[in-house]
Amino acid sequence: MMRTLLVRGLLAGLIAGVLATAFAYVFGEPSVDAAIGIEEAGTAAHDHGGEEPGHSHGAEEALVSRGVQSTIGLFTGVGAYGLAVGGLFAITFAFGYGRVGSLRPRVTAALLAAGAFVVVVLVPFLKYPANPPAVGQSGTIGDRTGLYFAVVALSLATALIAVTAGRALADRLGAWWAGLAAAGGYVVVVAVAAALMPVIDEVPDGFPGSTLWTFRTASLATQLVLWTTVGLVFGALAERVLRPSASAPAPAAQAGRR
């Protein structure tokens, strides 16, 4: 059973990766290109000036061309991320299904995807938003990476505690009030922690606000496409494994496959 679910999670993740790549290529790449243009204009003064545009990335030597970065590179990155997310999603689903709630598989998967998007992507994004090229000093990459993963880990840990506590409370308060209490507790803890964590603001002077906005909304929307697809595709696939009688007319023939 777990192996079947895991394979379906990976499949959902792959489909999600493909769709998210297409979305990122159409809506994200223009602002990445614009930001790289700004980066190159900024570094051109103290670097080799008359460099061929679109063929390098700032002062770094062009190991990989922009054409590769924005197509195969983008797909490799987003696709691998989608696969990993799909696998982890299937496992989390398996732990939660029938334990945290008794909703049917596709509803469980959709709620899990929405919750995971908020916890893993949206909350960290609100504290440390995505940055296009040319934003962020290279000297602070270690700190920024550490802080980003710290806020992801904190959000995840708080959410796990909130779900466990909410599940325990649900027996006394009912699902609605227990869910509200768990969500409220999560929001309070994460908000306080985020307020205490250091601020990172390395947007250079004169960087166009509209480029920053389009990049960040495209980045968030790419993640939204990915997680929505994982949740909905995995939900549809899991439904066929876990509730064969609901989707197939002959339950007796399917029952043996469990």
Added chain:
Amino acid sequence: MSQASVAVPNPVPVQIPLREIVPWAVFAGILALLVLFFVSTESGAVELFSSNGLLHEFVHDGRHLLAFPCH
């Protein structure tokens, strides 16, 4: 597999037994975290293989658009 012969028409919500999940969770969890590390961090903040930033350059756009700190 022993219950295979009993066809329950409308089963109570299934739980997948923990002892069945855990080995897969460890196996796939480690693999997934490894993949995520290479997508998000390798040859950025941390460089395990001295590839002169090759991986960072290759997955550069994905890293930016997935909201990881890139450089």
